Amino acid sequence: MMQATGHHHRLPPPEVVVQIVYYLDDSATVFAFLNVLGTSDSRGPLEPLWRLCLLHNHKSLWPSLCLTKDVVRDPVSRRHVEAVLQYCPAVEVLWVESLDWLLRYVGPATALAWKALIPRPSDWIGKWVQLPITTVDVTTKNQFLLGGVLVAASRGHxxxxxxxxVRPQVSLGHMLEVAARSGSKLIDLDLRCVDDEMMTTTMTRHAIHWLTTVPVRTFRFMPLPFDPSVDKALRAAFFSALFQCPMQVLVLANFKQCGYDWTVFPLGMAALVIDGNLLTPENLIQLADVLPLSPALKRLSLVDMHLGKDFEANDTTVLARLLEAQATSNITTLQLHAWAYLWNLDWARLEPYLQRTTLQNLSLTNNFGASKNYSRHIAHALQRNNSIRHVDLSHNRLCKADIMALLNCTLYRSVPLAMLCVSGCSKPFAEHDKRQLRTMARDQGIENFIIR
Known part of the structure; x- marks a missing residue:
């Protein structure tokens, strides 16, 4: 008894427990800590959070408490939520019955992520803007929220x-106006589909202002051709602001030839994702040339390129140029996704370029190439390359012999692959073949071999 009492006295007071938990992002660590505290008195105001973890998945409770229909509708869970909501630093609203209820219990310092439909009282907008909302996800189901976001943000709410x-269609011009407003803190803007025809002078100025005055973190949009009234100097200022902004991720979605200048350097983003639907080989060479001059760029993802469609030798040269440029850049992750004709390229020529890359992660997924020797050339390149540790070849036409060749590349490496993914092959493998391949991967020291 004396030892237990002594242990109890060494526990931090409840107000300190709250502060400790605020610094823990991992849900498993948080609930292990609350468990060790042992009693409701020791857990203090976080006792309701502990009770919730006995009823719901830990990951849905921390670091962001998810308000789902199951949680809000269940009387016991709802009481626990009401008691702990003010202590939660982040709340994700997936479902709610009453804005009044939410306003009553949410704390003023809480970061509220809104993904729910709105209960539709006539005064919903007046109540909604009182919430401490930090992020909004507009889907096709709740797209009427978009008008509320635009109106509220323009009025300083x-x-x-x-x-x-915004997942449904939206005006890029309206969203850039919101982003560029005075006092804007908008650092993440994800626009899946825009309905504007051209980039006007006003839109261009708003984009430049936002990108140069706010510490933008992520930006996804559909590039548009410039209106003829946008002069060359303003276009150049836009390209400089867009490509040299030190953001984490820039995604150019549904990209089509819009007269973009790919010679701007250094690129400022950490990750660049381009939908290359109509990206020309010349554009790709321009991009390759600035990679060694862009030390901030760590991840490059090119989606839906059409190199190889006409079996042109020059297309192989273009990809070789890209791989060669990577070797003298800081890029550690290269993703070539959904290139319908990737395997039409001359992989015997590409093999030495791939071998010399300094990549750590290589992803060639969803390319559905016809059965050729491309996988053998990739395996040969991996044999002589010790930097690439993670390889994703999922959703390609790989036979058992192809996969065995990839697994055997580890025999010639001083550092084994950490991950090889070959899931989603066009022809399912028998269970005994999968067992054989998993055993082979384990024997070769591959930590994570994924085949389904």
Missing amino acids: FPRLEGVT
Whole structure:
């Protein structure tokens, strides 16, 4: 008894427990800590959070408490939520019955991510703007929220708004106007589909202002051709602001030839994702040339390129140029996704370029190439390359012999692959073949071999 009492006295007071938990991002660590505290008195105001973890998945409770229909509708869970909501630093609203209820219990310092439909009282917008919303996700189901976001933001509501995702069609011009407003804190803007025809002078100025005055973190949009009234100097200022902004991720979605200048350097983003639907070989060479001059860029993802469609030798040269440029850049992750004709290229020529890359992660997924020797050339390149540790070849036409060749590349490496993914082959493998391949991967020292 004396030892137990002594242990109890060494526990931190409840107010300190709250502060400790605020610094823990991992849900498993948080609930292990609350468990060790042992009693409701020791857990203090976080006792309801502990009770919730006995009823729901830990990951849905921390670091962001997810308000789902199951949680809000269940009387026991709802009482626990009401008691702990003010202590939660982040709340994700996936479902809610009453805005009044949410306003009553949410804390003023809480970061509220809104993904739910709105309960539709006539005064919903007046109540909604009182919430401490930091992010909004507009889907086709709740797209009427978009008008509320635009009106509220233009009137200075949502002063803490940092992120907006819009999945249905939206005006790029309207969203850039919101982003560029005075006092804007919008650092994440994800626009899946825009309905504007051209980039006007006003839109261009708003984009430049936002990109150069706010610490933008992520930006996804559909590039548009410039209106003829946008002069060359303003276009150059836009390209400089867009490509040299030190953001984490820039995604150019549904990219088509819009007269973009790929000679701007250094690129400022950490990750660049381009939908290359109509990206020309010349554009790709321009991009390759600036990679060694862009030390901030760590991940490059090119989606839906058409190199190889006409079996042109020059297309192989273009990809070789890209791989060669990577070897003298800081890029550690290269993703070539959904290139319908990737395997039409001359992989015997590409093999030495791939071998000399300094990549750590290589992803060639969803390319559905016809059965050729491309996988053998990739395996040969991996034999002589010790930097690439993670390889994703999922959703390609790989036979058992192809996969065995990839697994055997580890025999010639001083450092084995950490991950090889070959899931989604066009022809399913028998269970005994999968067992054989898993055993082979384990024997070769590959930590994570994925085949389904």
